[in-house]
Amino acid sequence: MSWTAPLAFAGCVLCIGMGVVVAESDVRLPGNNQGYEPEQPIHFSHRVHAGELGMDCLACHFAAEQSRHAGIPSLDVCMGCHTHVTSGFDAVLEERDVAKAEGREPRRIVSPELRKLYDAMGLDDDLEPIPGAEAKPIEWVRVHGIADYVYFDHRVHVARDLACEQCHGPVQSMERVRQESDLSMGWCIDCHRASPAEPGAVGMVGAEPKHVSIDCVRCHY
Amino acid sequence: MSRRIHVAHYTSEQRLLGAVKGCRDAGLHVLDVRSPYPIHGLDELVGIPRSRLPIACLVGGVTGLGLATWFQYWTSATDWPIDVGGKPFDSLPAFAPVAFEVTILLAGLATVFGLLFRTTRLRAEIPEDELRVTDDRFVLVAVRPDADVSDAALARLWIATEAVHTSEYVEDER
Amino acid sequence: MADTDRTDDLILPVEGDGASRRSFLKLAGFGVASAALAGCTRGPTRLVVPRPTGAEGVVPGRPYWIATTCGGCEAACGVLAKCRDGRPIKLEGNPQHGVSRGGLCAVGQASLLDLYDGRLVDGAQLRGSAVEWSALDDEMRTALTASRGRTRLLTRTLTSPSTRAWVARLEKQHGVRHVEWDPRSASALLDAHKACFGVRAVPQMRLERARVLVAFDADFLGTWLSPVELAKRYRAGRNPDGGAVSRHIQLESRLSLTGCAADERFAIAPWEQRAALSAICARLAEHAGRKPPFDLVPDAPRPDDLVRIADELWAARGGGAVLLCGSDDPGAQGLAAYANDLLGAYGDDGVLNLGARSGIRRGDDGALAQLVADMAAGEVDVLIVDGLDPLYELPGELGFRDAVTNVGLVVTTSAQPDELHSVADAVAPVPHALACWNDSQQTAGEYSLCQPTVPALRSARTLRASLAAWLGDSREDRELLRDHWRTEIAPRLARNVPFDAFFDRVLHDGFVASSGEGVLGVSLDAGALAELLRTAAPAAPAGDGLALVLHANVAVPEGRHAHNPWLQEVPDPLTTIVWDNAACLAPETAARLGVKPDDVVRVGPDLELPVRVVPGQDPRVVAVALGYGVSGTDRFSRIGPSWLEGRLTVQEGGTVGSRAAELLSFDADGLRWNGRAVDVVGTGESVEVAATQDHHRLEVPEHLAPKRGAVRDAVLITDLKTLQEDPAHALHRHHVPESTLWPDDHVTTGPRWGMAIDLAACNGCSGCVVACQAENNVPVVGKDEVRRHREMTWLRIDRYFVGHGDDLRTVHQPMMCQHCENAPCETVCPVLATVHSEDGLNQQVYNRCVGTRYCANNCPYKTRRFNWFEYERADELRNLALNPDVTVRSRGVMEKCSMCVQRIQEGKAESSRTGDPLADGAVKTACQQSCPADAIAFGDLNDPESSVAQLVRGPRAYTVLEELNVAPGVTYLADVRNAPKSAAEKSHG
Amino acid sequence: MDSHAFERVIDGDKNLTQVTEDVFSPLEKRGTGRWWTAFLVAASALFLGLVAIGYQVYTGIGTWGLNRTVGWGFDITNFVFWVGIGHAGTLISAVLLLFRQKWRTSINRAAEAMTIFAVMCAGIFPLIHMGRPWLAHWVFPYPNPRGPLWVNWRSPLLWDVFAIGTYFTISALFWYVGLVPDLATARDRARGIRKRILSLFSLGWNGSARSWSRHEIACVLLAGLATPLVVSVHSVVSTDFATAVIPGWHATLFPPYFVIGAVFSGFAMVLTLMLIARKVMHFEDYITPRHIGAMCKILCFTGTIVGLAYMTEFFTAWYSAAPYEQFVFMNRAAGPMAWAFWIMVSCNVIAPQLLWFRKVRTSLAAVFVLALVINVGMWFERFVIIVTSLHRDFLPSAWSAYIPTSIEIATLIGSFGLFFTLFLLFCRFVPMIAAAEIKTVIRDRRASDDAPPAALPVGAAGVDERRAA
The missing domain is CATH 2.40.40.20 (Barwin-like endoglucanases)
Structure with a gap:
């Protein structure tokens, strides 16, 4: 009985099978950062801001409407609220109770995380500028990174009323932002193919525009 | 049930062919013939059935042709049609070369795999006295059905056919 | 490419040092630096560094435009600086600007890169060592006071009125004498005008009015005076598609770009100019019934042609005729002035206007010679040099090098360490035009403003600020400028508007023009002219x-x-x-x-x-x-x-x-x-010179020429007369009906981007080449690579000679990817790295390219460029000029003209954001935008109303290598030659 | 070329044992001094090539003399050259098998090996000519996370991938299948580790009639497949040029022209190798002057057809009245690279005409020189087609020249190094002559030569032993 050939066949089938499995399954290929959830220099909670407080994404990431980048807000955007809100509400209530008990005015409570913000802004505990201190930028860790030859344009997607969650996942429930989608080309293409062309859209293959363009130069130039 | 296998060695193709005929005349059943090179006309004498390799080859070829043509059409015209140089998505004439090559490839692979499947043993034990088969010896393997042929007749046969070496053993039949 | 940093975010010159650059990072705001963190399993962590405090109007990733003025040369064209994330990345002509009207030349485009030159002097220097500005100022104040009357200020033509005001103060206060001199001197022209008309000025040249234009050695489309402005105006007077077409005759000794564009061109030697001009003048005077006030110069070359030229000029007199002379010979300039005067070119409707005289050339060769003589005589204690490097620009025989040793204190404002630095005692470096406040006066009534587009990358001060400081005024430069505008300019240009509103409007527009300058009536001083002709003529x-x-x-x-x-x-x-x-x-x-x-x-x-x-x-x-x-x-x-x-x-x-x-x-x-x-x-x-072209003629080499097909018909030239009388056959071209074996299953409903390039307009100035390079991050590859024919320019200007002798025609043809519908390159790429887009673009996907170069081989136009090496991008500071919207290509990939697809995508994205449909002309390619001659049109070929579609339907339209049926998306419009009138017509004239 | 021309396939009155001994004993001895010298030279050339390739891959394609106009030079010239070399092997093993040309048996094993090594040499070039060879796998249509993004089936380069891949696979399988019986011979002569290795590769071959029958059918089938394949491979290679728009490339003549050119160059290379091998390996009896003569006739024939193809190209250009086409051929013959054209014509068309003379055909030295000349000429043919067509195409502004760099020359030398290294290893470790096939062609004459045994060797003891066991 001969078993060379079955072995060889099995080898081939295995190779092809592995290829298909890698392509189709959740096996992460190099460069795929799906699930990336890095520590940030300030523990900024999207769950609190976008979830509990129900803030609109565009309130801070306003550039997404006008630019290809959504943009990380500058610190003065944070200061818009955090000039007034210097700590969690629980801590404020507690201080009020303690102050009441001690019969004094409640003190300003500054949470350690916001302290980092004020430090970066060069502000003291009373949120007054520290003389000589310059505002320093915060070095956030980029979560959603795409290759430098891919030009993704937030503005177009926002203009078409795409929900941020569709790509970024349930950010309102994330304590720390996590890369929800794999951001692979296939993932982009799948969505483009599934999305109907804009009314009056131009340049679709075939007589009738079928779906959003999947031209190479849509993203690569 | 067991049977007795007789092995006889010869030094030339003619003697071997003579021996095959002699065995058959003597009532021995020729199981196999081993030779350093292919000997034409043995197939009928030894009773080797017609090979089905050509069928494997054909099946491989047809599969290759179909697979390659379909796959090229599917990837270029169905899965992701892209305008390449103004050519139609289903540029069938342009798909011909690859379809042809894949046809040949699969036909060839099917043939070779078929051959290997039918003929090879990875851990073959070649009996010490048959080592010269691949050099200049011709070996005849025959089986004596029951006791129709006497030992003496057999010995005469080997002498008559100019065998240079003989041996016999008992094989357990499954 | 995958492992390089995203260039749009890479603002930080990582290896740069100096506090200013670091603070620039902070100001520039949004940026990403890459850092490999130990123990990280997901490759390098990328940081996002937003600016601590947001800047008004700056949205990360969104370009904004700042109107300012080009500092490339004295012509001071208006530019719009395209800025991203706090820095300029591209200069474009300001379409509203009165002088340049949207065009920008190669030098102007490239001046952006000088902003990011890391070799420039950072901060003041005194006797070779860096000092505080105050130390320099103290030194200067002392020196100026001490050397009363013995200080000279040597500058180029100062076009900045506010700086001139401070120079005037300096002259008044310290008795400083100001000498203006230009390396590309127009001194002879100025002197001749001074002598003949009493006005030492270059007249404004309204070439759009010219019907017959004769130019002697005046390369007004290439390098003379204000080429962008003159090219715009020249082009306005030459519209072969229905409008008037001027007759342009060029007489010059070398071949210039202007000569290439001329309808007729004669090569004359420099010493023949006076004779030729004299012959023209004589004929004109004969027509006018006057006697020339000078002795005719004998031995004119080609007398018959000169008579004919003079006749043509005369026929167009009174506004339509002009004779331009770029000669350095005052005698020739005097003759030209006489001819123009006879022709009425200085009249109300004339081409030349001394009323709105140009402010861009004031240099006086004689004054420079006097300065050197004074220096040699030890009469100069302090010499302040601005914008010049006399040691380089002047010949040794003038003796500047020796003379300068007699000067006690030599101050240069050049930021580039040039030869003068070796003898200068002090350096007061000036900033780049894109990083400072400035102004410029092009003509009597046209002012431009220059404003910083980027925080200071190095410590520098404009000449104005330096002079003010040395005169004891330490206000900020912006205040000095505003002050001048408040007191001098606003009262003349905006009497009824509050100054702040006026100034803000000029800042926004980049320029302001008064509503028309009167024409200065002049009369020719015949005696002075005769005197001019007594100057030594070239021999x-x-x-x-x-x-x-x-x-x-x-x-x-x-x-x-x-x-x-x-x-x-x-x-x-x-x-x-x-x-x-x-x-x-x-x-x-x-x-x-x-x-x-x-x-x-x-x-x-x-x-x-x-x-x-x-x-x-x-x-x-x-x-x-x-x-x-x-x-x-x-x-x-x-x-x-x-x-x-x-x-x-x-x-x-x-x-x-x-x-x-x-x-x-x-x-x-x-x-x-x-x-x-x-x-x-x-x-x-x-030696092996690095040239991009080996074969220079449209004709193939004679011994290899097939019987039919000795001339390659890449460039078609037609005759204006034929074009007007029988437009259908103007091109003598057999139109090949389009036929295809393939079913057309790529129907698209949207735009098909296309381009039309007018060869009659293109003069080869190469502004588009640099515009393309700047827009598309095309690398500089160096001499050796070009020598090996590996230049990377996506857009090249093919220059062909065709014909011989008087019939020699030099044509320029911008050649870039033709975006063929049936693109041969696409079919052959094994990995689909170059395919067609739905809107008719030939896409090149760098990240998919494996670099087989098959596409380039199969490109009939040879417009594809391959990254043979990882080309140098080591200069982090210069990398700031990279366009963040275009991928920086790595080695081993093919690239080529993308029809500025990033601009198309930007246009589409904006249209999608605002909901307004994309209008014709809303997207301009970089080459189109910069073209001073408006030779390039771009738009949607499927829109019959678009300008490009109309041009493509015109009688001059043809595609190069039409017979290959590759259906290019780029159409050329045949060059038109306004040939000399026939003999019969001549006799009428 | 019929077998009647051969009274005997081999010389020297060999019997089966002698054939086995002649073919296998060199494999069992240590390498000769000559072999080691040749091997060291070849390996050094290979090393040089590897260094050159390493440097080029590390630094960039710019280390080759290519430019914006001439995008292919030595790289694809070498590729086509080596693919062409391979064709003779397949032709000898497959086409001559189908035509039952018995003389092929002496040379088919080596010719097939040459095919495989030549295709390996050829395969290197499309790989390293890529700007980013580390992404070469993108030419395969495998499922990927990019959409998936497939490949361009319209590109002749992709056809090349499949053609060369198939050609290599089928050639290697054909060669290996044919090799199995001889590997078995080697196995049966060997001991120890060598025997175990050979056992593995000989797949338990025992020479049974059943195996022989299937083996022969498989060989015929593979030959039947390889014959159209070999024609298709160089046709596909020619489409790299023929489907392009470049004048000088754009010609329907190319497929047959390339195939015949390939056969021509391949036979020249077979001759070169065989003339060396018969001397070095002492195979004078197996590779006889009759073999050489037969191959010379093929060379003469194919060389003349190649000359006809050259003329046809010129005729087509002239008759087409297409000025670009006409210019390219004028330029080829009289332009700046005319020297390459005239080298090509003299080596490929004029030189082989000498083979009409029996005297030349029978002079081994003359044949060897001619074979070398033809090898050079055929390399230049590809160079001329590729470079002279590219360097001056449509727009005169883009015309330029091509000067190879030292790196390219080193890479070419390296490819020869690889070829000869592999061939020399093959000579040492694999039976270079298809012994089993030779035995079929000598059997008629040697049938009764063996003396009959004097007495029957008794094997009864054997029976007993086996039974006992």
Whole structure:
């Protein structure tokens, strides 16, 4: 009985099978950062801001409407609220109770995380500028990174009323932002193919525009 | 049930062919013939059935042709049609070369795999006295059905056919 | 590419030092730096660094435009600086600007890169060491006070009115004498106007009015005065599709871009100019019934043609005729002025307007000579030099080098360490035009403002601020400027508007113009003219000698542009060489001297140059470009890739090209560029000059020419008369009906982007080449790579000679990816890295490309460019000029013109954001935008109303290599020649 | 070329034992000094090539003399050259098998090996000519996370991938299948580790009639497949040029022209190798002057057809009245690279005409020189087609020249190094002559030569032993 050939066949089938499995399954290929959830220099909670407080994404990431980048807000955007809100509400209530008990005015409570913000802004505990201190930028860790030859344009997607969650996942429930989608080309293409062309859209293959363009130069130039 | 296998060695193709005929005349059943090179006309004498390799080859070829043509059409015209140089998505004439090559490839692979499947043993034990088969010896393997042929007749046969070496053993039949 | 940082975010020059650059990072705000963190399993962590405090109007990733003024040359064209994330990344012509009207030349485009030049002087220097500005100011104040009356300020023509005001104060307060001088001097022109009309000014040239334009050695489309403005105006007077077309006759000794564009062109030697002009003047005077107030110069070349030219001029007199003269000979300029006066060119409707005279040339050669004489005589204690490097720009025979040693304190404002730095006691570096406040006055009524587009990258101060500081006014530069505008300019231009509103409006627009300057009535002073003609005329060289013609190249017109790698790598549109200047000889001259192209010849005593052969040049001259041989340009020695057989762009310690300024001559009447008699002898050596073109003619070599097809019909030239009378057959071209074997299953419903390039308008100025380079991050590859024919420019200007003798026609053809519908490149790419987009673009996907180069081989136009190496991007500061919207290509990938697809996508994205449909002209390609001649139209071919679709339907439209049926998306409009009128018509004139 | 021309396939009155001994004993001895010298030279050339390739891949394609106009030079010239070399092997093993040309048996094993090595040499070039060879796998249509993004089936380069891949696979399988019986011979002569290795590769071959029958059918089938394959491979290679728009490339003549050119160059290379091998390996009896003569006739024939193809190209250009086409051929013959054209014509068309003379055909030295000349000529043919067509195409502004760099020359040398290294290893470790096939062609004459045995060797003891066991 001969078993060379079955072995060889099995080898081939295995190779092809592995290829298909890698392509189709959740096996992460190099460069795929799906699930990336890095520590940030300030523990900024999207769950609190976008979830509990129900803030609109565009309130801070306003550039997404006008630019290809959504943009990380500058610190003065944070200061818009955090000039007034210097700590969690629980801590404020507690201080009020303690102050009441001690019969004094409640003190300003500054949470350690916001302290980092004020430090970066060069502000003291009373949120007054520290003389000589310059505002320093915060070095956030980029979560959603795409290759430098891919030009993704937030503005177009926002203009078409795409929900941020569709790509970024349930950010309102994330304590720390996590890369929800794999951001692979296939993932982009799948969505483009599934999305109907804009009314009056131009340049679709075939007589009738079928779906959003999947031209190479849509993203690569 | 067991049977007795007789092995006889010869030094030339003619003697071997003579021996095959002699065995058959003597009532021995020729199981196999081993030779350093292919000997034409043995197939009928030894009773080797017609090979089905050509069928494997054909099946491989047809599969290759179909697979390659379909796959090229599917990837270029169905899965992701892209305008390449103004050519139609289903540029069938342009798909011909690859379809042809894949046809040949699969036909060839099917043939070779078929051959290997039918003929090879990875851990073959070649009996010490048959080592010269691949050099200049011709070996005849025959089986004596029951006791129709006497030992003496057999010995005469080997002498008559100019065998240079003989041996016999008992094989357990499954 | 995958592992490089995203360039749009890479704002930080990582290895840069100096506090200013670091603070720039902070100001610039949004940026990403890459850092490999230990123990991280997901590759390098990328940081996002938003600016701590947001800047108004700056949205990360969104471009914004700042109207300002180009600092590339004195022409001071209006530009819009495209900025991203706090820095300018591209300059474009300001379409509203009164002078440049949207055009921008190569030098202007490339001046952006100078902003990011890391070699410039940072901060004040005194006697070789860096000092605080206050220390320099103290020194200067003391010196100015001490040297009362013995201080000279040597500048180029100062176009900034506010600076002039401070110069005036300086003159008044300290008795400083201000000397203006221009390396590209128009002194002869100015002096002639001064003598003849009493106005020392360059008139405004309204070339759009000209019906007959005769130019003597005036390269007004290339390098003379204000080429962008003049090209715009010239083009406005030449519209072969229905409008009027001027007759342009050029008489010149070397072949210039303007000569290439002319309808008729004659090569005359520099010493023949007076005779030729004199013959024209005589004929004009004969028509006018006057007697010329001077003795005619005999022996005019081609007398019959000159008479005909004069007749043509006369027929268009009274507004339609003009004679431009770019000569350095005051006598010739005087004759030109006389001719123009006879023709009524200075009249109300005339082409020339001395009322709105140009403010961009005031230089006085005589004053410079006087200055040097004063210095030599020890009468100068303090010399302040601005914008000039006399040691480089002046010939040794003038004696500046010796004279300057007699000066107690030499101050230079040049930020580029030039030769003057070696003798300067103090350096007060000026900032780049894009990083400072400034203003400029182009003509009497036109002002432009210049504002910073980027925080200061180095410590520098404008001349105005320096002068003010030395005069004790330490206000901020912006205040100085505003103050001048408040007191001097606003009252004249905006009497009824509050100043702040006025100033803000000018800042927004970039310029302001008064509602029309009157025409200055002039009358010719015949006596002065006769006097001018008594000046020494250029003489013919004795014996076999050649007359030297020194000229400026289009790309590197002056030494101060030599430090710009973009400009150095622009192929000269006449010789196609890069990174070098050459001795240009007419073919017969080269044959006579027994030299071939690339042979090294000695011109004059010790200038060694490689030979280029230029048909159409006068055989009695040798033409050499100035602007090369600048010390310090060996910084580019390693600009190309370094490998086993690689050669340096320039040897260490050497220079790019050779300095020809030594051969300038200075006589009693000023600087002479032309006419010096030189011996040209072969040295027996030869070098490999880096040129982008090997074969220069449309005709194939004679011994290889097939019977039919000796001339390649890439460029079609038609005759204006034929075009007007029988437009259908203007091109003599057999139209091949489009036919295809394939079913057309790629129906698209949207736009099909296409381009139309008017060869009648294109003059080869190469502004588009640099615009494309700047827009598309095209790398500079160095001399060796170009020598190996590996230039990377996506857009090249093909220059062809066709015909011989008087029929020689030099044509320029911008050639880039033709975006063929049936693109041969696409079919052959194995990995689908180049395919067609739904809107008709030939897409090149760098990240998919594996680099087989099959596409480039199969491109009939050879417009594809391959990244043979990882081209140099080591200069982090210069990388700030990269366009963040275009991928920086890595080695091993193909690239080519994308029709500025990033702009198309930006246009679409904006249209999608605002909901307004994309209008025709909303998206402009970089080349189209910069073209001073408006030769390039871009738009949707499927929209019958679009400008490009209308051009494509016109009678001059053709596609190159139409017979290949590749259906290019780029259409060319045939060159048109307004041929001389027939003999019959001539007699009428 | 019929077998009647051969009274005997081999010389020297060999019997089966002698054939085995002649073919296999060199494999069992240590390498000769000559072999080691040749091997060291070849390996050094290979090393040089590897260094050159390493440097080029590390630094960039710019280390080759290519430019914006001439995008292919030595790389694809070498590729086509080596693919062409391979064709003779397949032709000898497959086509001559189908035509039952018995003389092929002496040379088919080596010719097939040459095919495989030549295709390996050829395969290197499309890989390293890529700007980013580390992404070469993108030419395969495998499922990927990019959409998936497939490949361009319209590109002749992709056809090349499949053609060369198939050609290599089928050639290697054909060669290996044919090799099995001889490997078995080697196995049966060997001991120890060598025997175990050979056992593995000989797949338990025992020479049974059943195996022989299937083996022969498989060989015929593979030959039947390889014959159209070999024609298709160079046709596909020619489409790299023929489907392009470049004048000088754009010609329907190319497929047959390339195939015949390939056969021509391949036979020249077979001759070169065989003339060396018969001397070095002492195979004078197996590779006889009759073999050489037969191959010379093929060379003469194919060389003349190649000359006809050259003329046809010129005729087509002239008759087409297409100025670009006409110019390219004028330029080829009289332009700046005319020297390459005339080298090509003299080596490929004029030189082989000498083979009409029996005297030349029978002079081994002359044949060897001619074979070398033809090898050079055929390399230049590809160079001329590729470079002279590219360097001056449509727009005169883009015309340029091509000067190879030292790196390219080193890479070419390296490819020869690889070829000869592999071939020399093959000579040492694999039976270079198809012994089993030779035995079929000598059997008629040697049938009764063996003396009959004097007495019957008794094997009864054997029976007993086996039974006992």
